[in-house]
Amino acid sequence: MTALKFTAPEHDAYDVILIGGAMYGSSVAWWLTQLGFDGRILVVERDPSYAMCSTAHTNSCIRQQFSNKVNVRISQFGADFVQNMRHHMNDDPQVPNLPIQSFGYMYLAETMAQAENLAQAQQVQADCGAGTRHMTADEIKAAYPFYNLDDIVAGNHNLIDEGYFDGGTVFDWFRKGARAHGVEYVANEVTALTMNTGGTQVTGVTLATGETVACGKVVNAAGPRAARVATMAGIPLPVEPRKRFTFVFAAADRLDRDLPLTIDPSGVHMRSDGLYYMAGCPPDDDMAVDPDDFAPDHSIWENKVWPVLAHRVPQFERIKLVNEWVGHYAFNTFDQNAILGPHPEVSNFIFVNGFSGHGLQQAPAIGRGTAEMIIHGGYRSLDLTSFHFDRIAQGAGFVEKAII
Known part of the structure; x- marks a missing residue:
């Protein structure tokens, strides 16, 4: 980071300062400009190349297959936003509408207990209008004969608005749109927060270039670094960077149809990726790492991925690795779901954190909701109150069974 040339902000006070300018910082900033916020907005981003942020390393997938209705609704709005982005962005002819490559997620169950969880989740999704099917192993085999399902009893699959989308383009237009509507972005880093005497308000942020900038509200959009930012306000936040590994491979014997994003019971997932295929997984020792550790x-x-691929899809016995990378989940160790809203005591400190791998697909709805909270003090579209920080202090986890 020392090689980067930091820049100072134009003003010494802002109504909203967003710490982090990747997908969430830019989504919230853009939605603020769309929903009538007339104050001054600053986005502070430590790496304006975005090369190492979670947004740059995402696999850009979207699903409605959650077990909690609000998560289903969030992703349904995300699918609508992506596919009708030009309309949502004021019918600007330069804005593309993006397709979703709807090969769907295929959740596989190897026990009756797992199958029952999938059946219950399918009912929740159906109640929300999602197209998820609960399938027997024979039904899966008929639709996708390339699977080895000897150890599988059931699965869930959805071919409607579920699969891959171009998340990088969504991010790019959030950022462009925010800047076009007057949001100021600076290449800089927040090194400290100034608190009022009672510790109930953040009054300013100190930047690496030495300025202390006054603020009305602060939004923590720092991704895997979120806990470091919260600590500056004296707030413990259960979010940590955890490595996720992605592999792109070619198959000597290509499949005759799309490979759904298959969630194997082993924890390995795989899907079609154009002419190639993609797979990923967490490490067996899934511990917190330094946010700069991409080794x-x-x-x-x-030892882990290839054996699972060859077992689940026998045609993948002859494959060649062509690319790989490491990214970070901003992993919520409390319940693996988003942490949103204002802190109950530091009332102008707003969380947009802890997405644990769902973040990109949830950015349109949660960016909108966070902007509503900032402007109105409450939600006007989807009620996101169940994600608020209060639940952590109360020890009341948000229950979502469909965590990858």
Whole structure:
């Protein structure tokens, strides 16, 4: 980071300062400009190349297959936003409408207990209008004969608005749109927060270039670094960077149809990726890492991923690794769901954190909701109160069974 040239902000006070300018910082900033906020907005981003942020390393997938209705609704709005982005962005002819490659998620169950969880989740999704089917192993085999399902009893699959989309383009237009509507972005880093005497308000942020900038509200959109930012306000936040490994491979014997984003009971997932295929997984020792640690572990491909691929899809016995990378989940260790809203005591400190891998697909709805909370003090579209920080202090986790 020392090689970057930081820039100072134009003003010494802002109504909203967003710490982090990737998908969430830019989504919230853009939605503020769309929903009538007339104050001054500053986005502070430590790496304006965005090369190492979670947004840059995402696999850009979207699903409605959650077990909690609000998560289903969030992703349904995300699918609508992506596919009708030009309309949502004021019918600007330069804005593209993006397709969703709807090969769907295929959740596989190897026990009756897992199958029952999938059946219950399918009912929740159906109640929300999602197209998820609960399928027997025979039904899956008929639709996708390439699977080995000897150890599988059931699965869930949805071919409607569920699969891959171009998340990088969505981010790019959030950022462009925010800047076009007057949001100021600076390449800088927040090094400290100034609190009022009672510790109930953040009054300013100190930047790496030395300025202390006054603020009305602060939004923590720092991704895997969110806990470091919260600590500056004296707030413990259960979010940590955890590595996630992605592998792109070619198959000597290509499948005759799309490979759904298959969630194997082993924890490995795989899907079609154009002419190639993509797979990913967490490490077996899934611990917090330094947010600058992107070191690969080549043994994971050989020892964990490839054996699962060859078992689940026998045609993948002859494959060749062509690319790999490491990204970070902003992992919520409390319940693996978003942490939103104002802090109950530091009332102008707003959370947009802890998405644990769902973040990109949830950005349109949660960016909108966070902007509503800032402007109106409450939600005007989807009620996101169940994600508020209060639940952590109360020890009341948000229950979502469909965590990958």
